[in-house]
Amino acid sequence: MKKVVFGLLAISVWIACKSGEQKTLPIYGSRKPITKTVAGKEVTDTIYQTVPKFKFVNQYGDSVTNKSLDGDIYVADFFFTTCPSICPVMARNMLKVYDAFKKTGNFKIISHTIDPKHDSVPVLKKYADKLGIKGNTWWFLQGKKEDTYNIAEKSYLVAVSKDSTAAGGYVHQGYFVLVDKQKRIRGAYDGTDPKQVDQLIADIKTLQTEPDEMIVQ
Amino acid sequence: MKIRVVIALILLLSAFVIISCESDSSIEFKRYYTEGAQLYQTHCQNCHGAHGEGLLSLIPPLTDSVYFKNNKATLACSIRFGLKDPIVVGGKGFVSIMPRQDISPIELAEVITYVQNSFGNKLGLTTLDQVQADMSNCR
Numbered sequence: 001m002k003k004v005v006f007g008l009l010a011i012s013v014w015i016a017c018k019s020g021e022q023k024t025l026p027i028y029g030s031r032k033p034i035t036k037t038v039a040g041k042e043v044t045d046t047i048y049q050t051v052p053k054f055k056f057v058n059q060y061g062d063s064v065t066n067k068s069l070d071g072d073i074y075v076a077d078f079f080f081t082t083c084p085s086i087c088p089v090m091a092r093n094m095l096k097v098y099d100a101f102k103k104t105g106n107f108k109i110i111s112h113t114i115d116p117k118h119d120s121v122p123v124l125k126k127y128a129d130k131l132g133i134k135g136n137t138w139w140f141l142q143g144k145k146e147d148t149y150n151i152a153e154k155s156y157l158v159a160v161s162k163d164s165t166a167a168g169g170y171v172h173q174g175y176f177v178l179v180d181k182q183k184r185i186r187g188a189y190d191g192t193d194p195k196q197v198d199q200l201i202a203d204i205k206t207l208q209t210e211p212d213e214m215i216v217q
Numbered sequence: 218m219k220i221r222v223v224i225a226l227i228l229l230l231s232a233f234v235i236i237s238c239e240s241d242s243s244i245e246f247k248r249y250y251t252e253g254a255q256l257y258q259t260h261c262q263n264c265h266g267a268h269g270e271g272l273l274s275l276i277p278p279l280t281d282s283v284y285f286k287n288n289k290a291t292l293a294c295s296i297r298f299g300l301k302d303p304i305v306v307g308g309k310g311f312v313s314i315m316p317r318q319d320i321s322p323i324e325l326a327e328v329i330t331y332v333q334n335s336f337g338n339k340l341g342l343t344t345l346d347q348v349q350a351d352m353s354n355c356r
Contacts, residue, residue: 082314088263088264091272130273
């Protein structure tokens with residue numbers, strides 16, 4: 001009996017996966033196959049690029065590391081509080097994302113300042129207050145400039161800058177980067193384009209329905 | 218009979234004059250407004266928004282006609298050279314810096330005309346002469 005139930009379940013899952021036009025988001029970044037021995041058998045698995053360890057400080061003065069985002073889907077972007085050009089548009093669009101998901105758990109937004117000299121913790125707190133951001137869904141992060149640029153170029157913006165040679169070029173272009181619970185990059189969206197931001201909101205919903213896979217880290 | 222014709226002609230003529238005068242100024246207004254809309258998109262919209270809504274407590278909205286009336290003479294200077302002092306718009310204080318915009322006096326007149334007749338404002342045409350007069354008093 002148990003076997004029958006299991007079999008039916010497996011079949012229904014298979015059918016659901018096949019027939020349901022459920023969109024899966026691509027996984028960006030480098031990947032390498034790894035062969036390991038599991039229970040005496042050789043198994044080949046794929047190791048995807050994940051966001052590496054980091055440590056920054058948020059608008060409350062609390063330190064935020066990669067661990068602070070364990071189990072969360074999150075969106076990362078880069079800005080500075082005195083930026084007059086695209087940042088207000090990005091903030092306006094990110095507020096849409098914030099409003100859509102602030103009440104669901106396991107979701108965060110992290111906005112890295114690329115001007116840590118000016119954007120101290122109190123400056124970031126004021127900025128957050130003015131945008132009406134409370135609680136711990138949206139963090140404004142400050143850290144060493146090179147750390148921020150490093151993580152931007154080597155990790156978050158892999159979906160954007162496949163063969164970018166311009167140092168820091170993409171950091172200034174207002175991308176919103178979508179990261180899944182396994183810390184893999186799943187999308188990059190032009191944060192100044194309301195249509196792409198709507199797509200981001202849809203894609204986050206898609207990600208939320210993705211089953212929690214084994215976390216290989 | 219002749220007098221009637223003459224009166225009718227005079228009436229007709231004056232009607233023409235009035236209509237063409239009106240459309241002259243309304244054509245000028247429309248020209249300023251259309252050019253201003255373009256300038257707004259390029260220079261202002263990122264921060265102040267497509268509907269002049271601003272951004273919460275960060276960037277002031279452009280919907281406060283009272284602010285415009287009270288600051289009529291300094292508006293051109295503020296747009297051209299930026300603002301760094303705190304201001305109160307719609308009863309709310311704002312402290313962010315507004316960057317300077319390198320645009321010409323005619324462009325200032327156009328964009329001011331656009332803003333002051335959009336987003337619920339109805340303050341009429343701002344002419345190049347007005348802007349030039351105001352600009353001579355920039356601090």
